[in-house]
Each structure stands twice: as structure tokens, then as C-alpha cells.
Amino acid sequence: MPTDALPSRAQVVVVGGGVIGTSVAYHLTKLGWTDVLLLEQGRLSSGTTWHAAGLVGQLRASESGTRLVQYSAQLYASLEAEVGLSTGWKPVGGVTVARTADRMTQLRRTAASADAYGLDCTLLTPAEARERWPVMQVDDLVGAIWLPGDGTANPTDLTQALARGARLGGARIHEKVRVLDVLVTDGRATGVRTDAGDVEADVVVNCAGQWAKQVGLMAGVTVPLHSAEHFYVVTEQLGGVRPDLPILRDPDGWTYFKEEVGGLVVGGFEPEAKPWVAPDQIPHPFEFQLLEEDWEHFSVLMESAIERIPALRETGIRTFYNGPESFTPDNQFILGRAPEVPNVFVGAGFNSVGIASAGGAGRALAEWIVEGEPTSDLTAVDIRRFARFHGNNRWLRARVAEVLGLHYEIPWPHREMRTARPFRRSPLHDRLAASNASFGSRMGWERPSFFAPPGVSPEVAHTWAKPGWLPWVEAEVTSTRTGVTVFDQTSFSKYLVTGPDAERALQWLCTADVAVAPGRTVYTGLLNARGTYESDLTVTRLSATDYLLVSSAATTVRDQDHLRRQMPAGCAATVVDVTSSYAVLGVMGPRSRELLSRLTSASLTDFPFGTSREIDLGHATVRATRITYVGELGWEIYVPTELAVGVHEDLMSAGADLGVMNGGYHAIESLRLEKGYRAFGRELTPDHTPVDAGLLFACKLRTDVDFLGRTALEAARARGPLRKLVSFAVASPEPMLWGGELVLRDGAPAGQVTSAAWSPTLGSCVGLAYLWDPGGAPIDAEWVRAATYAVDVGGVRVPVTVSLRPLVDPEGLRIKA
Template sequence: MTKPIPTKARVVIIGGGVSGCSVAYHLSKLGWTDVVLLERKQLTSGTTWHAAGLIGQLRASQNMTRLAKYSADLYVKLEAETGIATGMRQNGSITVALTDERKEEIYRQASLARAFDVDVREITPREVKEMYPHLNTSDVNAAVHLPLDGQCDPANIAMALAKGARQNGATIIEGVKVTSVLRRDGRVTGVTCEQNGESFTIETENVVNCAGMWGRELARQSGVTVPLHACEHFYIVTEAIPGLARLPVLRVPDECTYYKEDAGKMLVGAFELKAKPWGMDGIREDFCFDQLPEDFDHFAPILEMAVNRMPMLETAGIHTFFNGPESFTPDDRYYLGEAPELKGYWVAAGYNSIGIVSSGGAGMALAQWMNDGEPPFDLWEVDIRRAQPFQKNRAYLQERVSETLGLLYADHFPYRQMATARGVRRSPLHEHLKARGAVFGEVAGWERANWFAKDVQERKYRYSWKRQNWFENQRAEHLAVRNGVGLFDMTSFGKIRVEGRDALSFLQRLCANELNVEPDRIVYTQMLNARGGIESDLTVTRLSETAFLLVVPGATLQRDLAWLRKHLRDEFVVITDVTAAESVLCVMGPKARELMQKVSPNDFSNQAHPFGTAREIEIGMGLARAHRVTYVGELGWELYVSTDQAAHVFEALEAAGGDLGLKLCGLHTLDSCRIEKAFRHFGHDITDEDHVLEAGLGFAVKVDKGEFIGREAVLAKQEKGLSRRLVQFRLSDPEPLLFHNEAIVRDGEIVGTITSGNYGHHLGSAVGLGYVPCDGESAADVLASNYEIEIAGTRVKAEALLKPMYDPKAERVRM
């Protein structure tokens, strides 16, 4: 009997894979009774039914690990709750390293696991052999064991979630295709759908796109950006192998392979370095429980390595050679949250082959987000607002996902850059910088000079966990900024104009600092949420009585635009993205004033142009707006130049800077300088989960100015006291390196992780930032402890300070 389609719902979930079923389950658990899930064919068709079902708890950050651990715990409980066997068993996992570089990586991951309270231990090759007797361990030089990892039956997990949702009042209907999402005045109003050739409309204010590899096209119809693309994913399943006992899940990332014992058979799967995109011309209408054509030639090199690694495979028959599609994203992270283009349009898709372990936690987090109006904790890594509009381009996606599939098991070296789909967004200075030795990285599609090679030096990265081939280049750039003058191209900054009669009152409500300042004043501020967490870290320049320029990181531009537009009331305010209109050249260092005086007739003295002010200047034969601010902790100016004049201004600065030793500098140097100065970085050191006072940014909060979002949380924290503090660390040994996620050890106990790190070339060793718990403790108490940083299992003594180790009184920026 066909289920009737309701005419109204609080939410319509599109897609009946494990993701959609998880969202339905968790919303119904929160008391949302009118939840409707529509599946175009049958539950689990598409991707879920053929997933490998690996449950690995450790992820690249604490919150992603929190979600994965939640999934594992949920899947253990689901069988008792629903009566459906989930196949969940915590048989553990082993990851082996065949190279020294991989050993460093997995040992760093083990330190991270300890910091995240994940059960882990480093084991010897002999112990690996004891746990996995079928394995060739002759060239294994290290391994890590996580005993609470495991595996499950993906289809049954989805079915159990679906049953749990139904038990709590959700309606799940198969054989219904959503044809459009209705909208009015910028928000969702309903969906149209088809069942057995008949059309229906459901009124709703919330839609959740859980459509997997169909998700991009579904979103496009509503003007929403969900950049993902399907790739072919291969594995084999052997015939039954006599005497094969239960085994841990095994990962051999150096050979791109994973192994899973299941019912006396072995499953061998791969994340090969160059994948095969699929579905470039769309996905046919009747696609359901379909397999893709076999391509044994593509899989053969993987299988050859697998037979060497596990010799019993040579005589085991192949029961199944499987090829199925899975969706991948440009940065290997899935999408979660409300789309910035359309209110009430939510997304949970693009799981990059880790959908089973992710979906339990992702469904919980999204349900809470929808219920409470804000995420339960920092989810910026997977936030849909990180997606750039251009990334829905199919040619871009086809090229990029051929790389992202393989990155799952590639060496996760620090500073690793994407190799595919490059050059989409370029500064007007790109060719100038390229000609002068720039080696580019990419953020939000922007090509940015990360470091500058010498004339005889190869212009490419040589990745390592030790000092990479650009370390000395960065040192020279860094010291030029500290002792002379450096020039950065920061055109990738996001630039937003907020203007209109009510612009001031609007921004006063959103920003924590006082913005009722004279025109040409620059204010450093944060936009907070109701918990006092940091939603945006920015500068606001008052251009006139009714116009303001907001400068934000390039990676957060879409997020920041969405936050502004979300909080716009019936106010006369216009919000415009003007990022492409201006280039930004940063002149930084103690000789910056001398350089500016050589290229401009304007007065750059402290009296004429004090810190924190902006004004129009003549430069060369052009004009610029010069902002006296800094992110490196030195005297300097950010020059905002119309893009048509940017090349001329660059040439004028370069010509005039020769006598001063002007050095072109890259983003690696910007980062190392700002970490020496303990300047915070949004997404690493400060997030929407980090209270502005605990982040040490109380100086940028003015509670006396009147009401603003987060004010009550700031007052409450002032009264209650801090529960943790952001501390700067410097290693006593000049040799080890800090990147991020190294464990902070206080008096012998792990208490947190390094949020960001780099080498302090002026201070002479690696420097990092990280939060330390301090309930009831004074600042002196926090600093009185003994600190170490655990790096790949080795603990290194560290100095800790709450004030910046470099120029603590900020005298240099006001020279």
C-alpha cells in the first residue's frame, strides 16, 4: 500500500541514505514529530548500501573526533533500541607505516588521540604480526592500534536509524522524487514531489539536502552551492578463507589500501592516488542499487601490492569485484549546516567515503543546530558556508575530486597543497610574483604566494614532517620583516561594504567593539554569538557617516556575509561583497615608513597617520587607501588599491625598495610572524566555540557601549571567571617543529592541544598557541606550572606566557 504524502511538515529530508536517516532519527529524538523523509527509490540505494562500514574514531580535530566517537557509541546502542542488527563490533583497527614519514604521521596521530581521550597505543611490528598473523610485516617500521575502532553493516545501520525515527513519529516514504524546493522572500516554503506519476506539494519551512551524489544538482535548482562530485570507488571481496578468524580493521595507507575481515572473507579496498570521476553527464533516472563497470586494469596495481602484503590472497578466489560511486568534495570534508543563499535550506552531504562513521554524529549535530538555531559546538571544518560559489563548476569539480579521493590515505604533510584545479582566482599581481619566484598555495580558490624561491632553487614543495625545503626562505623573509621591510600581496582578503542610514546601529548590534568612531578610524573587533563565542574576527573601517568597510579572511568571506545577512532586520542597510574591486599590498617592517615616503608625497608620521587610521594617499602615479594596521607585529600599512592600478603600485614599491632591501614575502612568513606576536587566527585559535574573553580578546569588547549580540555572555563570564586561557608556548629545544594539534602537557598531564604553530625565526624556536584549563586559578597559577608539548610521542619542554613573547607592549607597531 502506498503511503499518503502529507500536505505539511516541519521539515522535509531529501534522501534516504544513512545521512538522511540519521537526521530524521535525531530530529525525532528532539521531539520534532512532523518529520518527513522522502527517498526517490529505496532506503540505502545510491551509496550507503555498498559502503565498507569502517568505524574509525580519530579525526583531524577534537570536534570531528567527538562526532565519530558519538557515531560509534550510537551504533552500539541502536540494536537494543530498534531490534535491527547493526553488525557493529569494536574489533579495533591497526594502521601500519612503511616509511619514516608515515611513522611520524601516525605517531603524531597517536599523541592527538591521547589528547582527545581516544584509546590508543603504539605497537611494534612483532605485535602487529601477533594480532594479524596473515600480514607480511617485513617492511613495517611502526604501527598504531585503536582498540575501540571497528566495523558495521552500513545498510542495517541506516535501517535501524530509520526505524528509530519512525518509532519517534517521523514519516519515511520511499518511491518519492522531490522535483523542486519552493521559496519566497529568501526562505524555503515547501517542496514539490512525484509519486507514481502524480504530483504533490508539501508546505515546510525546512528542507535538508541529504541527496548524496545528487546533492549538487538538487541544490543548484534552488540557487544553493553544494560542490561535490561522484568518483568510482573499488574493492574486492574474496571467497571464504578456511580458518580465517576475526581480525581488526587494517589500514596500510602507504599502499592506499584497507582490509576488513567479514564472515570469514576478506574485503580489500583502495583510495588510489588518482581517482576516476563519474557521472559527468548526470546520473540516469533509474540509478538505484547499481554497480559501475569493472575496471580491473585500474585496480590491478593495488591488488598486486595487497597480495604481497597479505600472501594468502594469492590463493583466495575473488567472490566480488565491486565498483560503486561515492561523492567527494574539493577539500575532503563533508558539508553540514544552513546554506547561506536560502534560509531553511539545510545540507548534510558529501561524505568523502567516511559517511558511515560520520553520519551518526553529523545527524546529531545538524538536528541540534536546527533545533537551537546555532551549532552545538564549532563545526567550521564542515560548515557549508566555507563553500565558494565558483566551486559548483563541474569542470573544476571533475578535476579536483580525482585528487581528493586519494588524499584520504596520502601522507598528510603540513602545508600540503592541492595539485589539481588550480589558478581559478588570481590577484592582478600573480604574474609579477610568479616571475620573481613565488611558490603558490591555494585558499578558497585564491592563488597566494606562500614563499619565494631563490633564482637557482626549484619552485615546488618538498614535503616532510621536518624542515621543508622552504624553511630558510621563510627565515630570510621573516627576518626582513622584523629588521627591514617586507611586501605581501593580500588581495585575497574578503572585503565587505556595509552602508546606509542604519549601517552604524546595525554594526553596533553585531560587533563587540565600539564602532561609533570618526570617519577614517579602523576598529579591530569580533562578531559574537549569544554564548560569547567568536563568529567573525575582522577590522571595520569607517569610511563615512553611513559607510563602513569590513575586512575578513578570504576563507571566511561567505560565512561572514551569511552572518551579516542573517541578522539584518527591517533596516536601511546594503551589504555588498567588494572583494574583487581592490587589491591589497602590505608594506611591513621598521623601514616601512621610509619606503612609503619614497613612493608618496603624503606625510606618514605618527602625527599625520597614527596607528588605527586610514586615508587616501598618492602612490606612484596612482591612488590608494592606506590602512595603518598590522598582522605581523611591526610598523606598516595595508594599501587598498583599485585592481586596475595594483600592478603599477607594486612596480613603484619594488623600484623604490631596492635600496632598502625590500623583500617579497609569502603567507608562511605572515603566519610565523603573527604567531610570534600571539595574534589569533580564526578557525584555529578562535572559533564560535571559544569565548572572546578566554581567547584573550577582552580589549576589543566594550560592554558599556550598549546592547550587542553576546554582551550578556561577556558579562556572565566576567562575573564567573575564566575556565581556560589561550597561552603562547615556545619550545626550549630549537629543533622540533609545531604545526597544530600537538598535545599540551601540564605537570605531566595532557590538558589540550596546540591550536596553531610555526617556527619563530626571531625567537629562535617553534612557537604555538593553545588553551589551558584554569578553573579558579589566577594567571600566575597557570604560568607557574611546568609545560611540555608532546610531538609524535616525544615530550619537549616549553615556556608558557600569556603576553606575547615578541614585543609584549606593542611598541614596534607604533614606531
């Protein structure tokens, strides 16, 4: 603890002295921000960091996540030479074993992802796995993978090394100083109140671990976290265990193992976790403390561990650790600028992967603070993926019991959370449930994935192969291509941008020209200064001063934060969230005009694509917008929420003789991929430009109207795309693709599938994929065409045909019908 008094002011105050807080402070100083004050209520690492297992597994579900952890490993290996303190880094590698064929399919997919990211990964037989981990039995194993880049770090040593680095860079660290409040004036944080006095600050960074939800509430910021008890034991010395023994993960047995002083750390992620107290009831002080032993709860892990390592049956236990850790509702950590208070940042909720993530996440958050925006794709962990309603403690407690167990569950395609549902419901929810819908969830909304036939359960077992629900989705797709289907798309995010300067604001924010006549709808991107995507949406001009923006369900908070923060200074325009005010019914298919004409007096023949009008529909007055995300003639019908049930009844009744069907989001996915339509978060991310995505047609580059990201976009266009998005179709009808598969160009890794689905229209799987030159050179259409392609489907290379045009109706004739 420093002997000097607490300063009265700092440029940045970091709350929390665990591995995340010290990493942020260290990286801020590396970026030249030296006036950094870190406050820790106890001692450094004394909250949840000190009892972490310290595993660093580099390969993550996404490229951006993998890059973060790769940097962590590099930092931990080099930090001692810089600061003179050891991080305890041991590059021992990692073995992950599979007990089942399904798990082995996942590991083959993992190995293919490693190829896409340039990470070393080797498939192993059970015998080869035992050579690397001699003390385990392998009789029940199907196979394994070897990741030589994995390692372990000592959490306390790592924290102290990062703190030393921060101090050397000019940061001040005060222990035993508790933050009591975050001071906010006129919507901005002005500093913190502590038990040692007030400190003014330009920026406050909340890295308070399982206390981060409480600290967030001090500033009016929602940080959705709940703690769960987390268990591991340290055994006595065990024959055959050596210091360089790799990490062993046995996810089918929910367990992991690492060497510790000749014995083993044995821990895991049990399927049903044990929530701890509510976030506002965490005791203080709680410094270097553990919870009571619970051998009964731990028994499921210990019994599984003995199956893998029979010698554990005769080995004593040295220490039992029960240390609470905080978890988020979706098992991804929280990073970024709080949308409620623009100079408050959060780095918390690391879901037991804090040691692995701390280096990369600390650097990413520090860059965000210094640059004002993220410097890479952090969408999956961005705090803006959550809304205020996610902060409900009872909801979080119900969810956390499931989240911890997801660490080692097979990441099944379309896997949905089971707990704390149903949550947000469309006014049509009960009608759709009665029609045998199977529901998924997005931003808390219950959304129909597909509809099972009458009398058949909509619950289907997960699989990597073709699922049992495929014929039902095929019927919905066929209905949309040949007849008419009604989709409940109420979960769309909807905003009004209103005011005398609405046009000027949106011309700056949008890539497309939105200076259109009232009643016109425009598809557009929203970019950042780097010229990469922050969102994509449709903009409908309602009047001289009013626009309706419609976006994806998941981006409600993110979009509004971007629109408000990036609006030009002095613009008299306001963003209003009207998401819950309107239900949305997509009426799609070649017979959609016929169906709607039965219910309205409006002319639907004189209703061009990209037009939006108020019309009567049955007894209701609605907004009908002629647009499509499925590649067919159709309208999105915006209905006041209280009228939605009546409109849906009218549509289904009037369309009965036309064979009208309800449709779900799995069908939308197949339909949009047949047409090559992009989706934010998959094809459109903060790592991709409109040049990469093939969407320059939605950019007003032929005008002299400036817009956010234009300068960077023009430079990208002049250089050419480093990644190019293509459509593809699998040559055989047999393989089932889900997205994430490795793409091979002339047999060499050269891309990754972003989205894939079964195409009833083409009779095989189709999708979208980004291609890149392994040498990093820009690529063009000729480069794409001058090769043959395959995708790695669970270890099997399957030929595909690549196209730069939509696979179905490339001329768009159906849309213009």
C-alpha cells in the same frame, strides 16, 4: 513503502533516505520535531549507502571531528536496544600500520592527538601489530597504532534502524517518491515538488547523496560535489580470519581490510581516482546498482594488498564492488544552512566516511535546524566555506581525481591541492610567479607562500623536519623585522556595510565599539548567541553611513551570511562584497614609512595606529590603513584592482635601495605567532570565547551597548576560562612544530597546539596553544604559571616556555613607532 498518501504538508522535508538522511530525521524527532517527512527516490539505503564498507574510525584530524564520530559509535552500539533492529555494530578495534618513518611520525602525532582528546590509542611494534592481525606479514613495517574504539557497522541495517527510530519518533518515510523541484518564493523554500505531488514545508533538508548537487540547484543552492568510482572486493574465506578481526589500514599501500563472513573486504583509496559522470548526468533510476568492474584500475590496490597479506594471492574473489560516491573539493563533508536560501539545509558529500560520520553529523545538523545555529565548532565542514564558483562541474571533475587519494596520503604540513589550479589570481600573480613564488591556495586564491632565490626551484619536498624553504622564509621575516617587506594580501575578504543604520547594525554584530569617527579602524570579533567566535575582522569607518570590513580569505561567504542573518530587524543597512574590487598590499617593517613617503605627498608621521586615509601613492589614489598582522610599523594599502600592478612596481622600484622584499604567507605565520596574534579557525572558533582567547580588550563590556553574545560572554567571564590560550617558545632550536601537537603540563596531557612556526627572531619554534584542566575546572594565570610544560613532537617530549604575553615586543613599541 507506506500505504497512506503523501501528505500535503510537513514541518521538515528530508530529501534522501540514505544513512545521513535517516540520521537527520531520527535526531530531529529526538529533539521534539515530530512532523518530519523523509522522501527517498528509491528504497532506503539504495543510493550510495548500501555499498559502503562500513568502517568507523573514531580519531579524526580535529577534536570536533573526533567527537562527532565518537558519538556515532556510541549510537550504533545502543540503537538496537531502542528500536529493535540491529545496526551490525562490531567494536573490533583498528590497527593502522606504517611502512615508512614519515608515516610512523604521523602515527605518533595521531597517538598524541588521541591523548589530547581522551581517546584510547596505543603505539605498536610490527610484532605487536601482527599479534592483533595474524594473517598479515610485517617484515617491511616500521610500526603501528591500535585504536580499540574503532569498529564496523552494516550500512543497510544501520539505515533501517535509524529509519525505525525516526518512525517511532513520529517521522513519516515515503520510498519511491522522487523530488523534482524545490519550491522557492521570495528567497525561501516553501516545499518540494515530487512525482507524487507537492508538499509544503517550513524547512527542506538536502541529504540526497551524489544527487545533492542537483537537488541544491533546484533551490539555487551550490553544493560542490562530484562522483568518483570507488572499488573494493570481497574474498572467499581465508585461513586465520575470524569474526573479531580488527580493521586493518595500510595507508602507505592505500588499502584497508575488514572481516566479512570468514573472508576479507579489501578496498582502498588509490592515488589517482577515476571520476564518474557529471552530477547532472547521474542516471535515474540508479537503485542498488554498481558500475562495471575495472580490474586494471583496481590492480594498484590489489597488488599492494597482496604485499601485506600474501595469502590473497591464492584466495578467490567472491564479489567486485564498483560503487560511485560523491566527493567534495577539500575532502571534508558538507553540513549546514545554505547561505542562498535560509531554510534549506544540506548534509552531503561524505567522501567515503558517511557511515562513521552519520550519527554525529545527523545529530549536529538536526541541532542546527532546531536551534537555528550550530551547537559546536563545525567550521571545517560548514557549507559556507564554499562559494558559487566552486560548483563548476569541470573544475570539480578535475579536483575529484585527487581528493579520493587524499584519504591515505600523509597529511603533510602545508600540503596543497595540485589539481584545478591555478584558479583565482591576484593582478600581481604573474609578477610574483616571475619572482619565484611558491603558491598556496585559500578560497581558490593563489597566494605566495614564500619566494625562492633566483635559479632555485620553489618546489620543495614535504617533510616533518625543518623544510628546505625555511631559510627563504627566515629572510622574509628578517626583512620585515629590520627593513621593509611587501605582502600581496589581495585574497583578504572585503565588505562594505552601508546605509543610515550601518552603525546600529555593526554595534549589535561586533564585540568592539565601532561608533568611532570616520577614518578610524577597529579590531573586533563577531560572536554567536553562545558567546563564541563566528569570525574576527577589522572595521574601518569611512563615513557616517559606510564601513569597510576586512576579514580572512576563507570566510567570505560565511561572514556575509552571518552579517545578513544576524542584522537587527528593520536596520537600513546593506552588506556588499567588494573583495574582487581591491588588491591589498601589506607594506610592513621599520622602514615602511620611509618607503611610502617616497611615493606620497601625505604625511605619514601624523598617521596614528588604527587610522585609515585615502592618499596618493605614485600615480594612484589608494586607501592606506595603519594596522599590522606582523607586529611591525606598517600599512595595508587598498588599491583598485586595475591599479595594483603599477603600485607594486612603484613600491619595489622606490624601495630597491632599502632592500625591499616580497614576502609570503609562511613569513606572515611566523611573524604573527611571534606576536601571539590569533587566527580564525585555529585560535578563534565556535568553541572558544574571547575569555578563552584573551581578547576581552576587543569587547565593549565597559559600555552599556548590547551586542550579539554579550550575555553568554559575561557569564563566561564571571566563571573564568575553561581553556586558556598561551604563547610558547620551544627551548631547543632543533625540533620543528607544525600545529596540532599535544601539550603536557607537569607531564600530563593538558592542551593542544593550535598554530606553530619557526621563529627566526627567537631561534626556535613558537606558537599558540590552548591549555585546560583535565578535571574541567576554570583556570587562571596562576594555574598556568605554576607548572612546567612540554610538547609532544612526533613522540618526543620537548620542553617549552609558556607565556601569557607576546614573545616579541610585548609592549607593542614597534607597532607604535
